Amino acid sequence: MSKKIGFVGCGNMGSSMLGGLINKGFQGKENFIVSTRSEGSRKKLEDKYGVKAVLSNIEVAKESDVLILAVKPYMYKDVIDEIKEALRKDQIIISIAAGIDIKDLTEMIGEGFKIVKTMPNTPALVGEGMSAICPNDNVSKEELDYVCSLFESFGRYEILNEEDFHGFIALCGSSPAYVFMFIEAMADSAVKLGIPRNKAYNMAAQSVLGSAKMVLDTGKHPGELKDMVCSPRGTTIEAVCELENTGFRNSVIKAMDKCAEKSKNM
Template sequence: MDKKLGFIGCGNMGAAMVGGIINSGIVSKENIIASTKTKSSSEALESKFGIRTTIDNKKVAEEADVIFLAVKPFMYEAVIEEIRDLIKKEAIIVTIAAGIEIDKVKAWFNRDIKLIKTMPNTPALVGEGMSAICPSDNVPEEELEYIISIFNSFGKTEILGENDFHGFIALCGSSPAYVFMFIEAMGDAAVKMGIPRKKAYRLAAQAVLGSAKMVLETEKHPGELKDMVCSPRGTTIEAVIELEKSGMRSSIIKAMEKCEEKSKNM
């Protein structure tokens, strides 16, 4: 499927997507155009990726078959008003703003559009993103699969109902922050035990990465994998019991509930 991709806004997340797309070979760099606020940003993108750039959103709207709206959520209405009369009749609009509903975006366009709501998380920057995808009813299966393949180029994807996006934000959108805090705490403990800080963070991060990979690749229940590490009268079970005393699980659940609640009320 030879389509031209357009990015309106191309900050860290947009750049991560562009890098993944180019590296995967799904779309050639010649068929990607991105608009940014400043000429310096455009020049930096063009230099890094070899894509075409502009500071004119309208140019992207006129050329692209798939338009990624990668601007801040508060900018959506104004950007859509600027481009809605210029997009191609069969263009696919991809939003990257979990808090903005499909119906609201359609109302802003004030015309029949093919719309796919998405939410990647920041590990997309290193090719390990987790993205939620929700298509509107009029998106053909072939075109949905094409968009999924684009998001798979910088991580993994899951199709979710729009009502589940608030939970997704708590589970994947915000969870990198929880994991970074966990790694930082592990690093602090290791420093207390005498391990140099830089090594401590590297060791902790690799331990977390390896553990996550075990869950994905073995498809075993996390509790079963935990039990495999906990030998009778061993060191690990002592640590696990202490974590249970401190309410580790309940703290995570409560934090995610707060995150979901905030997302719903934004």
């Protein structure tokens, strides 16, 4: 039996999740309800996804079996204060906010609620998301399985301990931005070398996509796959050596350390 899934807020991450669920056909569009702050965005959501979109967070909270809090972290307290009286202990409440722990949510909502802390990333929009999931003790195995199937509809997931979320945010939550920068840099170089920009973006993106798929599908260590491309005295090893000389690995590690540190201090 389908559950009514509600989104309180539908910004970049919320719309990525909603779009992924709709595109995958997770359940009928009549089983979704979304709240937004303006009439313009409400109309856009209805037109784009064919779901019920409203201006009332309370209406979403009342109607939902699964409630996804898809607002910015700084808005959580105000939004929960607004909808608190409409929440039920048989609902599954899903948080997607960085920097808000299950303990924080319990203090805001109260004891006895089914809370699942999650962290999806934006590739959910194209069905290739990577999400972390951590339930509290009130969530049953069957309910956790449902949440996992929900997130699996727009990518992959891992069940993690809550303390591992800071590392996950650095590794998966923020990494699409790093990858987009890498694609952009490769395309800029390709343009410099004479390849038209629109072709350069497509070629760079496909190369990254194919390389990632090789890691996932072959199960081989990334270093082994790298070595397969590097011929003795070849072109690739020259590029790899230059990346090493300019601190490519160290830059990635330092950037992720900064990201995780920011997450811990939010």
